[in-house]
Amino acid sequence: MKQSSNRAFLSGNAAVARGAWEAGVRFAAAYPGTPSTEILEYCGTYSEIDAQWAVNEKTAMETVIGACYGGARSLCAQKHVGLNVAADPFFTVGYTGVNAGLVIVSADDPGMHSSQNEQDNRYYAMMAKIPMFEPANSQEAKDMTRAAIKLSEEYDTPVLLRMTTRTSHSEGIVSLGERETAPEREFVRDMAKYCVLPNNARRLHVKVEERLKKVAEFAGNCEFNRIETGDTRIGIISSGISYSHAREVFPKASYLKLGLTFPMPTELIKKFAETVETLIVIEENEPFIETAVRVLGIKCIGKDRLPVCGELNPDIIHEALKDLVDKPMPQLTKIPDVEIPVRPPVLCPGCPHRGIFFILRKLDCTVTGDIGCYSLGAFPPHNAIHTIVCMGASITNSLGIEKAMKEKIHGKLVAVLGESTFMHSGISGLIDTVYNKGRHVTIILDNSITAMTGHQENPASGRTLKGEPAKVLDFEAICHACGVTNVHTVDPFDLKAVESTLKTALADSEPSVIIARRPCFLLKSYKPKVQLVSINRDKCVKCGICWKLGCPAIEVNQQDGKTQINTALCVHCGLCAAVCRPGAITQAKEEA
Amino acid sequence: MGKNILLCGVGGQGTLLASNLLAECAMEAGFDVKKSEIHGMAQRGGSVVSHVRFGERICSPIIRKGECDILLAFEELEALRWTEYLKPGGLVLSNAQNILPMSVSAGNARYPQNITETLARISAEVTSVDAIGKARELGNQKCLNVVLLGVLARRIDEIKPEIWPEMIRKMVPQRLQELNLKAFKTGWELA
Numbered sequence: 001m002k003q004s005s006n007r008a009f010l011s012g013n014a015a016v017a018r019g020a021w022e023a024g025v026r027f028a029a030a031y032p033g034t035p036s037t038e039i040l041e042y043c044g045t046y047s048e049i050d051a052q053w054a055v056n057e058k059t060a061m062e063t064v065i066g067a068c069y070g071g072a073r074s075l076c077a078q079k080h081v082g083l084n085v086a087a088d089p090f091f092t093v094g095y096t097g098v099n100a101g102l103v104i105v106s107a108d109d110p111g112m113h114s115s116q117n118e119q120d121n122r123y124y125a126m127m128a129k130i131p132m133f134e135p136a137n138s139q140e141a142k143d144m145t146r147a148a149i150k151l152s153e154e155y156d157t158p159v160l161l162r163m164t165t166r167t168s169h170s171e172g173i174v175s176l177g178e179r180e181t182a183p184e185r186e187f188v189r190d191m192a193k194y195c196v197l198p199n200n201a202r203r204l205h206v207k208v209e210e211r212l213k214k215v216a217e218f219a220g221n222c223e224f225n226r227i228e229t230g231d232t233r234i235g236i237i238s239s240g241i242s243y244s245h246a247r248e249v250f251p252k253a254s255y256l257k258l259g260l261t262f263p264m265p266t267e268l269i270k271k272f273a274e275t276v277e278t279l280i281v282i283e284e285n286e287p288f289i290e291t292a293v294r295v296l297g298i299k300c301i302g303k304d305r306l307p308v309c310g311e312l313n314p315d316i317i318h319e320a321l322k323d324l325v326d327k328p329m330p331q332l333t334k335i336p337d338v339e340i341p342v343r344p345p346v347l348c349p350g351c352p353h354r355g356i357f358f359i360l361r362k363l364d365c366t367v368t369g370d371i372g373c374y375s376l377g378a379f380p381p382h383n384a385i386h387t388i389v390c391m392g393a394s395i396t397n398s399l400g401i402e403k404a405m406k407e408k409i410h411g412k413l414v415a416v417l418g419e420s421t422f423m424h425s426g427i428s429g430l431i432d433t434v435y436n437k438g439r440h441v442t443i444i445l446d447n448s449i450t451a452m453t454g455h456q457e458n459p460a461s462g463r464t465l466k467g468e469p470a471k472v473l474d475f476e477a478i479c480h481a482c483g484v485t486n487v488h489t490v491d492p493f494d495l496k497a498v499e500s501t502l503k504t505a506l507a508d509s510e511p512s513v514i515i516a517r518r519p520c521f522l523l524k525s526y527k528p529k530v531q532l533v534s535i536n537r538d539k540c541v542k543c544g545i546c547w548k549l550g551c552p553a554i555e556v557n558q559q560d561g562k563t564q565i566n567t568a569l570c571v572h573c574g575l576c577a578a579v580c581r582p583g584a585i586t587q588a589k590e591e592a
Numbered sequence: 593m594g595k596n597i598l599l600c601g602v603g604g605q606g607t608l609l610a611s612n613l614l615a616e617c618a619m620e621a622g623f624d625v626k627k628s629e630i631h632g633m634a635q636r637g638g639s640v641v642s643h644v645r646f647g648e649r650i651c652s653p654i655i656r657k658g659e660c661d662i663l664l665a666f667e668e669l670e671a672l673r674w675t676e677y678l679k680p681g682g683l684v685l686s687n688a689q690n691i692l693p694m695s696v697s698a699g700n701a702r703y704p705q706n707i708t709e710t711l712a713r714i715s716a717e718v719t720s721v722d723a724i725g726k727a728r729e730l731g732n733q734k735c736l737n738v739v740l741l742g743v744l745a746r747r748i749d750e751i752k753p754e755i756w757p758e759m760i761r762k763m764v765p766q767r768l769q770e771l772n773l774k775a776f777k778t779g780w781e782l783a
Contacts, residue, residue, distance in 0.1 A: 170653035247651035330658030341701035343693035345638035556699040
């Protein structure tokens with residue numbers, strides 16, 4: 001089992017990109033979203049794949065649909081909630097079918113490690129009538145991406161590849177293959193296929209139903225749906241990462257391992273169920289497979305014992321099915337009873353968002369928030385965000401609140417979102433606000449990168465995914481063009497300017513926008529001047545104002561209760577010096 | 593033959609590179625390997641953990657509670673947080689460094705005292721090393737992760753000693769190789 005050049009240790013996401021490359025994919029697009037982000041980053045490392053960041057999942061989906069119509073094997077990727085944004089074109093391409101192969105990746109997040117819900121996107125496959133693969137590990141992620149492109153072209157259908165956080169971000173050994181040459185497929189004008197006018201769509205729907213029957217037959221013979229015969233007293237049907245966990249708990253049982261789970265291989269399920277004594281369906285979140293099994297009139301154990309909420313793991317499966325497992329739970333180490341403080345994520349030292357939340361809280365604003373690093377503004381000690389719904393919702397949430405509360409909220413209401421989220425779907429909310437006579441303040445935090453997902457370029461960065469120079473969007477001009485008269489630009493490190501600008505904006509009788517512009521401190525290209533920050537602890541009166549900044553470099557000394565600065569973490573942004581009333585913390589005037 | 597190793601620490605400490613190197617070395621040694629970690633929000637100074645499992649055949653990428661052979665902690669509080677995964681008699685290797693979580697630095701919670709003693713009550717096999725001090729002596733505290741990898745490597749008999757530097761040369765950018773090879777050797781000698 002010596003490593004050779006044709007094997008690599010890959011994450012599920014890297015394996016999807018590798019599979020796309022091997023399958024001859026030429027075009028890929030996505031909007032970043034955990035846990036899907038790295039798929040496009042890895043696609044971008046292959047010179048043969050034209051990979052790009054889109055401004056949102058819908059434009060990404062529409063572009064790859066165009067690319068596949070135009071003859072390029074294509075891929076788009078998004079997190080589960082991203083597919084909500086892209087659902088409209090997703091359903092339609094289910095009707096039109098493809099020209100070159102099209103694989104659509106949904107990376108779901110059971111356990112909500114980095115998401116606002118744990119919707120099970122397998123139901124999208126069923127609802128849009130689009131075939132779906134569910135890989136269990138990195139090798140399958142690569143193999144199924146290739147199989148998806150093949151299936152897509154053979155059956156004239158897009159294919160959904162459903163990843164989860166654990167398959168996307170777990171790594172395993174993958175054997176590598178060569179890149180196939182895709183045949184030339186010119187775009188042929190075919191209105192009956194590509195124009196979903198009602199009369200065409202009616203015919204297309206009939207075709208979709210016929211196609212599904214054929215794919216269902218294929219599912220029954222597909223190499224990814226297989227019976228693994230073991231001890232027939234226990235039979236387990238499972239898919240995705242749940243299969244990998246189940247194998248640890250029931251190593252000797254019989255398995256029906258499903259990889260192509262929509263359309264469901266019903267004959268195979270019936271055949272398997274007949275050969276085993278006790279049938280268990282093990283799957284994360286919703287009873288997707290279990291429902292299909294029960295519809296066939298087959299009795300099974302499933303969500304009556306296993307949880308719907310959260311991720312599965314071998315411990316949870318073992319505990320839920322203890323009476324059926326022929327080995328005891330592992331013996332645990334005895335742990336003394338010690339209170340362990342939690343360590344949630346925090347805004348980084350030097351983060352340009354920190355001062356904004358400090359001022360918003362100081363002015364006691366009601367703040368509708370959005371999705372990004374700045375969502376952390378909802379945590380203590382900031383406590384400065386009061387709603388978070390979905391990408392782009394901050395501006396329209398504010399508009400709705402002021403429609404409901406009118407004069408009671410005027411002068412207090414602020415929407416906060418990042419520049420990437422503004423471009424994603426905030427901009428339409430701003431137009432809505434102006435048109436419908438809202439007057440809340442919108443703060444666009446422009447740090448010139450999509451930061452939370454790990455620094456992806458966007459139209460504010462001046463670079464593309466491939467690192468090529470790109471035009472920078474003019475946010476001030478966009479806001480003016482939306483009809484906002486009062487557009488202010490501030491440096492978020494200049495707290496006095498932030499406060500006075502916000503006060504002016506809150507007093508306006510029209511909607512206003514404040515663009516708080518400073519790059520993410522972690523950007524490699526960002527080299528701010530350093531003016532050293534230091535503390536004279538004799539002057540500290542423990543007033544606690546600097547603690548409200550929520551900076552990891554500001555610490556309370558466990559002995560005397562005074563502030564100390566952790567010099568290993570401090571980046572000398574100077575915010576603490578700006579808020580320190582007794583003058584204990586100071587920042588040098590000269591550059592270091 | 594095989595091991596379950598949990599690497600834990602604080603976002604930004606470099607647990608990711610250490611777990612990658614470990615996994616690649618185990619693969620080079622001829623084992624099946626799986627690794628799992630969570631990205632995203634955890635990067636921003638939060639708790640981070642990597643599961644690395646190697647053996648003849650590995651299915652689940654997640655280590656079960658009570659089945660972790662070695663806990664490699666980059667920070668003491670994080671060592672304490674993940675001990676419930678340790679098998680009875682499992683080994684704890686910990687960097688003697690304390691990084692205060694926001695709840696503690698803001699004065700709302702207390703950092704547990706005498707963690708090394710508490711860990712010693714949990715497992716008979718606890719090695720606490722000043723890896724961060726050694727990394728600073730080497731002139732770059734970012735090589736903490738490879739110092740700790742050296743500490744860990746000494747305790748993994750399944751992987752031949754020469755594989756480690758070989759994979760460091762292969763995976764670390766050229767300009768950082770010398771530093772990391774030194775860091776690895778320092779860790780190896782600390783253990």
